[in-house]
Amino acid sequence: MNLLYPIQTPRTLVRVVDAGDAQRLLRYRVLNREHLAPWEPLRESSYYTLDHCIQTLADSREAMRLDRGYPFVVLDLTGNEVIASFTFANIVRGAFQACHLGYSIAASRQGQGVMYEALSAVMPWVFRELDMHRVMANYMPRNDRSGKLLERLGFEREGYAKRYLQIAGVWEDHVLTSRIREV
Numbered sequence: 282m283n284l285l286y287p288i289q290t291p292r293t294l295v296r297v298v299d300a301g302d303a304q305r306l307l308r309y310r311v312l313n314r315e316h317l318a319p320w321e322p323l324r325e326s327s328y329y330t331l332d333h334c335i336q337t338l339a340d341s342r343e344a345m346r347l348d349r350g351y352p353f354v355v356l357d358l359t360g361n362e363v364i365a366s367f368t369f370a371n372i373v374r375g376a377f378q379a380c381h382l383g384y385s386i387a388a389s390r391q392g393q394g395v396m397y398e399a400l401s402a403v404m405p406w407v408f409r410e411l412d413m414h415r416v417m418a419n420y421m422p423r424n425d426r427s428g429k430l431l432e433r434l435g436f437e438r439e440g441y442a443k444r445y446l447q448i449a450g451v452w453e454d455h456v457l458t459s460r461i462r463e464v
C-alpha cells in the first residue's frame with residue numbers, strides 16, 4: 282500500500298491523512314462534537330477551528346516522517362467526506378514493534394459495520410508494511426460498541442488498567458486488548 286493512495290472497501294476509501302484534508306476534518310469534528318465528547322479527552326474550543334485542523338495535519342505529517350504514528354481518514358466513496366478516523370500511534374520499534382490504535386466514526390455511520398470494514402482492510406498492512414508485532418487498543422468497560430468492534434477484529438483481552446486515560450475530564454478505567462501478528 283502506498284500510504285497516500287486510498288484502499289477501497291465496498292463502502293469507503295481509506296488512506297493516511299494529507300494536508301488537503303483540513304476542511305473535511307473540521308466538518309467531521311464539528312458535526313460529531315457531541316457524539317464523540319463522552320469518549321475523548323476534553324477539547325478546547327480552538328479544536329473546532331480550521332487553524333487547529335491544519336496544525337493537526339502538519340503534526341500528523343511530522344509523526345509519519347519520524348515513524349511515530351500513522352493517522353488515517355476513512356472517506357465516503359466520493360472521497361469528499363470524512364466518515365471516520367483512526368490512528369496507529371505511539372509506535373515503538375526494537376524488541377517491542379508495537380503501537381496503540383485509536384478510532385472513531387461519525388454518528389451518522391455508526392452501527393453499520395463501516396468501522397470494521399475500514400479497519401479490517403488496513404490491519405494486514407499494519408503487520409506487514411509497518412512491521413508491527415502487536416497492536417494495542419483499550420476501551421472503557423461501558424463502551425460496548427468499542428469492545429465488540431475489537432473482538433470482531435481479533436483483539437484479545439490482556440488486562441484491566443485502573444484510571445488509565447483522562448476521558449471527558451475523568452480518569453477512566455480501561456480494558457486492555459491487543460492483536461498480535463500471526464506469523
Ligand SMILES: CC(C)(COP(=O)(O)OP(=O)(O)OC[C@H]1O[C@@H](n2cnc3c(N)ncnc32)[C@H](O)[C@@H]1OP(=O)(O)O)[C@@H](O)C(=O)NCCC(=O)NCCS
Pocket residue numbers: 316317320383384385386387390391392393394395396397398419420421424426427429430433
Ligand atoms: C467505537 C465505534 C468506532 C464502533 O463503531 P460501530 O459502527 O459500532 O462499529 P462496527 O463497524 O463494528 O459496526 C458494528 C455494528 O454495525 C452493525 N452492522 C450493520 N451492518 C453491518 C455489516 N454489513 N457488517 C457488519 N456489521 C454491521 C452490527 O450489527 C453492529 O451493530 P450492533 O452493535 O448494534 O449490533 C463507534 O461507536 C464510535 O466512534 N464511538 C465513539 C468513539 C469511541 O468510542 N472510540 C473508541 C474509544 S476506545
